[in-house]
Amino acid sequence: MSFVLAILLISIGFALSAYSYIRSQKDSERIAHTFRVINTLEDVLSLAKDIETGTRGYLITHKTIFLEPCTSAASRVHPELRTLRALLDDNPAQQRSTDTLTRLINAKIAISTRQVRLSRRAPDSIRQAYLLIGKIRMDDIRAHAARMIAVEQDLMQQRRADAHRSFQNTLVLIFALSLLTFAVLLISYNLLDRELRRRAENETQLRQYEHELQGKIQQLEVSNQELERFAFVASHDMQEPLRKIQTFGDLLNQNYPSQVDSNGRLYLNKMLTSADRMSKLIRDLLSFSRLKNEPDAFQRISLGDVLDRVLMDLEVPIKKNSATINVGVMPVLDAVPSQLEQLLCNLISNALKYTKSGVSPIITISAKRVYGAAYPGLHVDQAYYELSITDNGIGFDEKYLDRIFDVFQRLHAKAEYEGTGIGLAICKRVVAYHQGYITARSREGLGTTFIIILPENQVMTSAAVTDTVETRNSKASL
Structure with missing residues (x-):
């Protein structure tokens, strides 16, 4: 001025x-x-x-x-x-x-x-x-x-x-x-000189902060590696006693049925059910902890081929629930096949699980090309694909939208619907790693639509980007 x-x-x-x-x-x-x-x-x-x-x-x-x-x-x-x-x-x-x-x-x-x-x-x-x-x-x-x-x-x-x-x-x-x-x-001149000195001081301070941040990042990486190793070892070690509990429980049920009265069998069944739930929880936790950045794992894949493999794996529950699956034209994009399979498997499994009594599930899967400007936290000019998975299940109140993607968050009691509360958290982490966006639209009793936005081409992959996108998804889902 x-x-x-x-x-x-x-x-x-x-x-x-x-x-x-x-x-x-x-x-x-x-x-x-x-x-x-x-x-x-x-x-x-x-x-x-x-x-x-x-x-x-x-x-x-x-x-x-x-x-x-x-x-x-x-x-x-x-x-x-x-x-x-x-x-x-x-x-x-x-x-x-x-x-x-x-x-x-x-x-x-x-x-x-x-x-x-x-x-x-x-x-x-x-x-x-x-x-x-x-x-x-x-x-x-x-x-x-x-x-x-x-x-x-x-x-x-x-x-x-x-x-x-x-x-x-x-x-x-x-x-x-x-x-x-x-x-x-x-x-x-005096103002400019003062501003230059202030900027030099700020730059020096920023370099100091950057140096400290690099140290914190290194410490965090070491801590994450140790935590990952701990989760793997802990889950592996916890699986062993659970398998013994399940094995000896099954042997007790099979070999000594006459020596166990009705109350004993009731307690034994509850023990085996809890052990089975604990085993599933440990496996889900292990899957969640194993989701990490693997830049070399990105491939040019057909989403339709991935979806065919997922539907083949879910053939039994689909037939059991007499479900109808409608699949539209699927795109080709850059993705990690195993993570995308896990994402689709979790979402379709949820649609098969949270159904209304006496109503056969109808699941519709479609995709269309969009641009980042349509959703928060994405690159405005970059091309994305919007994947929609719609069901006719029980739905939920959208005021809980910010909770459903968090670890161990459940909207229903374990007695009503089984599950560990980790599946959607895994979905969110997969989408974040792919630099995408995930949200849902739902009303109680009227079904749910999960919306997944995935980039057509992966331009950069890093842990920092994953964490940033994951944070954006958390804020945007509020």
């Missing part, structure tokens, strides 16, 4: 300088014009004097040589008067004075002509009378021309004073603007 003000002040200074130069030129032209008027008046007066002098010389000597300057002056005086009138075109008062001067000169020329025509025999008294009249008219011309010259001289003095005053005012204004511009530039 300060630099803009300085440039504005400099521009005003240049404009004033140009204006001062133009004004000075005009003032000089006006003063020069007044000089020309005065010079012309003096020329007219000089010609009148030539007429007077030539006439007197002739009357005294009667020699025609004295008439030559008189005749020449008489022929030149009227062009000079016309020039004077043109010069005084902008001054009506002086033009009127010019008219008067013209009449006086015409009268002087007339009396001179009469004097020249006088006979040598004319009495001296008449000659003296003519000389007196000629002198009076010449004196009138001198006096009138002097008054006109005085007017022009006063005008010239006034114009000189105006020019001098205008020049001084312009100099003062330009000097003030220069001082103000210098002050603004000095302030701007």
Whole structure:
């Protein structure tokens, strides 16, 4: 802002300088014009004097040589008067004075002509009378021309004073603007220097923060690796006692049915059911922990082929529930086949599980090409595919939309619908890894539509991007 003000002040200074130069030129032209008027008046007066002098010389000597300057002056005086009138075109008062001067000169020329025509025999008294009249008219011309010259001289003095005053005012204004511009530039320099120092300090601090962040990232990567190893080892170690519980429980049921009463069998069945649920939970946790970035795993695949394999794996529950699966035209895109299979398997399994009593499931799977501008957190100009999985199940209230993709979050009791509460969290993590977006639309009793947005081409794959997209999905689902 300060630099803009300085440039504005400099521009005003240049404009004033140009204006001062133009004004000075005009003032000089006006003063020069007044000089020309005065010079012309003096020329007219000089010609009148030539007429007077030539006439007197002739009357005294009667020699025609004295008439030559008189005749020449008489022929030149009227062009000079016309020039004077043109010069005084902008001054009506002086033009009127010019008219008067013209009449006086015409009268002087007339009396001179009469004097020249006088006979040598004319009495001296008449000659003296003519000389007196000629002198009076010449004196009138001198006096009138002097008054006109005085007017022009006063005008010239006034114009000189105006020019001098205008020049001084312009100099003062330009000097003030220069001082103000210098002050603004000095302030701007100080502000800029302060801003540069502040940015240098911020840059140093940011580099320090970046160094600290790199250290934290390394610690986090080590921690994640240790946590992943721990999850794998823990799940593996927990699976072993569970298998023994299930094995010995089955043996007890098979080999000693008569020795276990009804309450014992009830307790035994509950124990085996809980062990089976625990086994599923551990397997899901292990699947969730194994989802990590594998850039080399991305392949150009047909989503239709992946979906065919998933439907083949789910053939038994599909037939058991008498479900109808409608599949539209599926696209080709960049994806990790195993993760995409897990994503589709979890979503279709949910559609087969959360059904209304006495109603056969109808699941519709479709896809269409969209652009990132249609959904939050995606690249605006990048091409994506919108995959929709719609069912006619029990649905849910959309106020719980922010919860269903979190780990261990369930909207129904375990007795109503089995499950571990990890399936949709796995779906969210898969979509986040693919730099996509997942959400759902639903109403209680009217079914659910899960919407998955996946990029047609993978432009970058990194842990940071995965975490960022996963966070965006979490916020956008609110």
